[in-house]
Amino acid sequence: MKLLDGKLIADQIKDELAREVRENFIDKGLNPPHLAAILVGEDPASLSYVAGKERSCREVGFTSSVYRYPENISREKLFEVIDFLNHDPEISGFIVQLPLPRHISELEVIERIDPSKDVDGFHPVNLGKMMLNLPCFLPATPKGIMTLLERYQIETSGKNCVVLGRSNIVGTPVSVLLSRKSNPGNATVTLCHSLSQNIRALTAQADILIAAIGKQGFVTADMVKNDAVVIDVGIHRIPSETSKSGFRLVGDVDFPGVSKKCSYITPVPGGVGLMTVVSLLQNTLAAARMKLPAVQ
Numbered sequence: 001m002k003l004l005d006g007k008l009i010a011d012q013i014k015d016e017l018a019r020e021v022r023e024n025f026i027d028k029g030l031n032p033p034h035l036a037a038i039l040v041g042e043d044p045a046s047l048s049y050v051a052g053k054e055r056s057c058r059e060v061g062f063t064s065s066v067y068r069y070p071e072n073i074s075r076e077k078l079f080e081v082i083d084f085l086n087h088d089p090e091i092s093g094f095i096v097q098l099p100l101p102r103h104i105s106e107l108e109v110i111e112r113i114d115p116s117k118d119v120d121g122f123h124p125v126n127l128g129k130m131m132l133n134l135p136c137f138l139p140a141t142p143k144g145i146m147t148l149l150e151r152y153q154i155e156t157s158g159k160n161c162v163v164l165g166r167s168n169i170v171g172t173p174v175s176v177l178l179s180r181k182s183n184p185g186n187a188t189v190t191l192c193h194s195l196s197q198n199i200r201a202l203t204a205q206a207d208i209l210i211a212a213i214g215k216q217g218f219v220t221a222d223m224v225k226n227d228a229v230v231i232d233v234g235i236h237r238i239p240s241e242t243s244k245s246g247f248r249l250v251g252d253v254d255f256p257g258v259s260k261k262c263s264y265i266t267p268v269p270g271g272v273g274l275m276t277v278v279s280l281l282q283n284t285l286a287a288a289r290m291k292l293p294a295v296q
Contacts, residue, residue, distance in 0.1 A: 001259050004231065004266045006144075006274040009151050013278045014060050017285060021061040025288075033288035034063040035119065035281070036085055036094035040078065040104075041071035044237070046097045049277075053095075056277050062284065065091075071101050078104060079112055086114040092288035093119030093137075095280070116290065119283035122169065130173060133180055137283045142174035144275025145210065145231055149184040154208070154229055154264065157186035162203050164219070164252070165212035166193040170233055174210060199223075211252035221257035230258055230265040233272050 025032045035057055037050050050066055057064035067081055078096075085094045094117055096109050110118075115125035121139040129136035138146075149156060161178050165171035171191060178187040187208065192199050203209055203223040211219045212233035224230060234252025242248075251268035259265050266272055 001262055002264050004148050004152055004229075004264050004271060006148065006266060006271040009148060010274040010278040012151075013147070013282065014056065017060040017278075017281055020285065025292075026061065030292060031090070032061050032063055033092045033284050034065065034090055035284040036065040036067065036091050038067045038069070038078070038081055038085075038094065038096045040069050040073055040097070040100055043099065045235075046099075050097055052277055053280065056281060060281060062281065073101075073104075075104050075108075078109065082109065082112045086112075086117060089291075091117065092291065093117045093284045095120045117287060119280055119287055121173075121283065127168070127173070131176060133182075137286070138177070138279070139169055139173045140279040140283065141170045141212075141233060141272060141276045142177055143279040143282070144272055145174055145233070146177050146184055147279065148231070148266070148272070148275055149208075149229075152264065154184065156184040156208065159187045159207040160205055161187040161189045161208040161210070162206035163189060163191050163210045163212065164199070164203070165214065165233070166191055167212065170212040171210075174212075178208075213252050215252060216250060217252070217254045219253040219258060221254065221261055224258050224261050226261055227263040228261070230262045231272065232266050232268050235268060235273060 021032050037053060039046060039050050054064045054066065082096065085091050098106055100106050100109060110122045111124065113123055115123045118126055119137055121137040126136040130138060156178060163171050163175045175189045175191045178185055179189045190202055192202060200223050203219065204225055206225060206228055208229045209224060210231045210233065214234060216236040230253060232251035232253040236250050237247045238250055239246065240248040249269045
């Protein structure tokens with residue numbers, strides 16, 4: 001078993017991003033890419049993700065801003081902030097951190113974002129372009145998964161790939177990316193969800209298994225083919241008496257059991273999560289370059 005080390009690959013990409021920011025922006029007297037985030041409420045996972053994004057921005061030379069608001073922010077006020085960022089020429093791209101409070105429609109918020117600044121890749125325009133294999137911002141987590149497969153030279157062509165979870169953020173987009181005519185790609189993809197029957201039989205045939213079902217430890221060793229490639233997208237906080245924080249992170253995969261059977265596997269933490277952040281940075285750099293023809 002070998003680890004698909006998200007930290008290793010993310011650090012490599014950060015070095016590449018930092019070099020490009022230095023050579024194509026700073027050395028030419030141009031403002032660096034600027035990534036902003038709107039954070040509503042105090043969800044611990046959201047706070048952690050945004051803090052990681054800020055830290056990563058500093059590491060590559062980006063400017064980073066966070067707009068923080070209480071959970072009871074009105075829909076109208078949130079839309080005002082989105083409109084402001086849409087029209088602010090200093091902002092290369094921005095995200096609205098999910099989940100949002102129940103009184104605010106996530107779909108309405110996503111549709112409000114200018115697609116040219118939608119570095120999360122969630123806007124229907126970007127998702128539609130992705131379906132047609134046109135240039136666009138890919139959703140950060142699927143983009144990160146594809147990058148891991150590419151950089152570790154995992155063969156996907158003709159392979160049987162099973163994706164657990166059909167969300168618009170991970171499962172559905174990554175199934176599209178893996179099935180398209182590209183490298184990585186050209187896989188035969190089965191997309192499973194809560195109503196799928198005989199999931200164990202399907203996963204046991206997978207050469208590549210992507211777990212994004214949102215259930216702690218859902219994938220067990222008996223569900224995995226020998227020498228399969230296993231990518232764990234899940235992240236769950238569970239109590240821990242051995243950590244200073246009082247909790248530890250685990251995924252959708254039972255790592256101790258599954259790791260004994262597979263050829264490659266992503267750890268949690270240290271896998272897909274870090275690739276999601278660095279993919280967001282890549283999208284932000286692309287957005288900044290589009291607004292600065294001189295550095296194309």
